[in-house]
Amino acid sequence: MVKRTCFEDAQCPIARSLDAIGDGWSLLIIRDALGGRRRFSEFQKSLGTAKNILAARLRALVAHGIFELRPASDGSAYQEYVLTDKGKDLFPVLVALRQWADDYLFEPGEEYTRLVDRKSGKRVRRLELHAQDGRLLRRQDTELVRVP
Amino acid sequence: MVKRTCFEDAQCPIARSLDAIGDGWSLLIIRDALGGRRRFSEFQKSLGTAKNILAARLRALVAHGIFELRPASDGSAYQEYVLTDKGKDLFPVLVALRQWADDYLFEPGEEYTRLVDRKSGKRVRRLELHAQDGRLLRRQDTELVRVP
Numbered sequence A, B: 001m002v003k004r005t006c007f008e009d010a011q012c013p014i015a016r017s018l019d020a021i022g023d024g025w026s027l028l029i030i031r032d033a034l035g036g037r038r039r040f041s042e043f044q045k046s047l048g049t050a051k052n053i054l055a056a057r058l059r060a061l062v063a064h065g066i067f068e069l070r071p072a073s074d075g076s077a078y079q080e081y082v083l084t085d086k087g088k089d090l091f092p093v094l095v096a097l098r099q100w101a102d103d104y105l106f107e108p109g110e111e112y113t114r115l116v117d118r119k120s121g122k123r124v125r126r127l128e129l130h131a132q133d134g135r136l137l138r139r140q141d142t143e144l145v146r147v148p
Helices: A013-021 A025-034 A040-047 A051-063 A091-104 B013-021 B025-034 B040-047 B051-063 B091-104
Strands: A067-071 A079-083 A112-117 A142-147 B067-071 B079-083 B112-117 B142-147
Touching: A013 A025, A013 B025, A013 B091, A025 A040, A025 A051, A025 A079, A025 A091, A025 B013, A040 A051, A040 A079, A051 A067, A051 A079, A091 A112, A091 B013, A091 B091, B013 B025, B025 B040, B025 B051, B025 B079, B025 B091, B040 B051, B040 B079, B051 B067, B051 B079, B091 B112
Parallel strands: none
Antiparallel strands: A067 A079, A112 B142, A142 B112, B067 B079
């Protein structure tokens, strides 16, 4: 990506997140991993990216503790990239990106994938933000405060 | 960013979102705009980015319909970058990134900002994903299906 200030020491959690996974490829790799892919060749086939770029991104994701390398589950010589809890917990980020795209980046009737509740098969509701007492919060019901 | 396949025609909503806002800078610009910044100079000061890079990103965000350009609200000659509804609706993406960072990228006790409910001043709850019937869904309670 374009050169930019490193935000790793920034106070802003959003900037820190983007430092770890904000390069464009990383979230697509994580999406694929949440979908069950584990091997370099599987990611490469899915993403169509150059091997050197994919290798660099996977190395960075391992360094960030988002993936861990494991011997292949089938006993072969391959290694597998397995999401850690830290990696799996990016699920809400991907859901938020998906729901925004559903609203704004698809034509009505255009074919695509849908995130559904396994039990009912019905589309999930929008992500919801609640107050501690349960009230549903809109953006304008929230504010940022500096801590402590 | 590194050269990559353009995902604009991709079926995957996540890939499309990242095409629009996945370059690393864009979400920080949108974060600043949600925080009240409107002018080129304000974004530049906040982000510390080179003017040409910021100008290119803002142009792209306007082209994507995430910002619109308006005459300055104070009647001066400046133009302001104002988030459209499409832009404002990226709020959940930023909340998801923030909450992930809170969990994994900060040391205990490290100073940072916190997203709170305006009314109570208390920290908001984690983003929640619910089924149509209201059940709280974890990642493993969901699946992707191709539509139609």
